[in-house]
Amino acid sequence: MSDERWNELNRRIVNCRQCPDLIEYIQDVGRRKVRRFRDWQYWARPVPNFGDPQGRLAIIGLAPGAHGANRTGRMFTGDDSGRWLYRALYETGFASQPESSALDDGMTLHDCFITAAIHCAPPKNKPTRTHLDHCRPYLADTLRIAGRVQVYLCLGRIAFDALRKVWQLPPMPFGHLREHPLENGRRVITSYHPSRQNTQTGRLRWDDWIAVFQRCRQLLDGE
Numbered sequence: 049m050s051d052e053r054w055n056e057l058n059r060r061i062v063n064c065r066q067c068p069d070l071i072e073y074i075q076d077v078g079r080r081k082v083r084r085f086r087d088w089q090y091w092a093r094p095v096p097n098f099g100d101p102q103g104r105l106a107i108i109g110l111a112p113g114a115h116g117a118n119r120t121g122r123m124f125t126g127d128d129s130g131r132w133l134y135r136a137l138y139e140t141g142f143a144s145q146p147e148s149s150a151l152d153d154g155m156t157l158h159d160c161f162i163t164a165a166i167h168c169a170p171p172k173n174k175p176t177r178t179h180l181d182h183c184r185p186y187l188a189d190t191l192r193i194a195g196r197v198q199v200y201l202c203l204g205r206i207a208f209d210a211l212r213k214v215w216q217l218p219p220m221p222f223g224h225l226r227e228h229p230l231e232n233g234r235r236v237i238t239s240y241h242p243s244r245q246n247t248q249t250g251r252l253r254w255d256d257w258i259a260v261f262q263r264c265r266q267l268l269d270g271e
């Protein structure tokens with residue numbers, strides 16, 4: 049039943065047109081492309097949630113990348129952030145393969161799904177407050193449908209704020225590998241986003257990144 053509701057939610061997301069400026073932008077990106085992807089037919093639509101709706105790990109990202117998920121149609125697929133994310137998921141047993149390159153690459157997630165604060169790529173990766181407000185009901189619906197989540201991993205402050213707003217939680221400190229307990233043993237973990245801005249400047253190092261997923265694994269396995 050939750051799979052049906054999950055698929056229906058994903059259809060609503062893909063067909064959403066609530067932010068006309070973003071829709072125009074992602075379609076324009078899909079027409080212009082970049083040289084290295086000029087042979088691609090860009091997805092150029094809102095990007096749906098990806099993974100197992102029964103999963104106990106929910107990963108909340110910022111938004112699709114203009115030439116990553118907006119090109120491939122799958123969250124975190126086809127860009128540098130995704131390379132870090134899927135490698136870490138694979139190494140900790142949440143993903144079937146270490147790289148995610150296209151919709152038909154065979155990738156599956158185990159006990160885990162990926163969603164985002166907004167589902168359309170925003171210019172310069174910077175959503176406006178209006179975009180976030182428009183898209184928040186999808187995050188709320190996602191978390192309502194996915195009823196087995198034990199760990200909510202927020203990649204970056206904007207994702208964390210989006211989650212807090214869904215639950216109407218007060219301001220809480222954000223930091224890398226910071227934990228916030230919820231009722232029933234569930235918890236929120238915050239992490240720096242694996243954007244190039246963070247990984248190429250050394251703000252986020254691989255050891256600190258993989259530690260986040262090792263901690264998620266440890267919590268879910270009850271160690």
Ligand code: SF4
Binds near residue numbers: 064066166167179
């Ligand atoms: S950002 Fe969200 S609310 Fe806005 S058009 Fe895309 S899917 Fe719809």
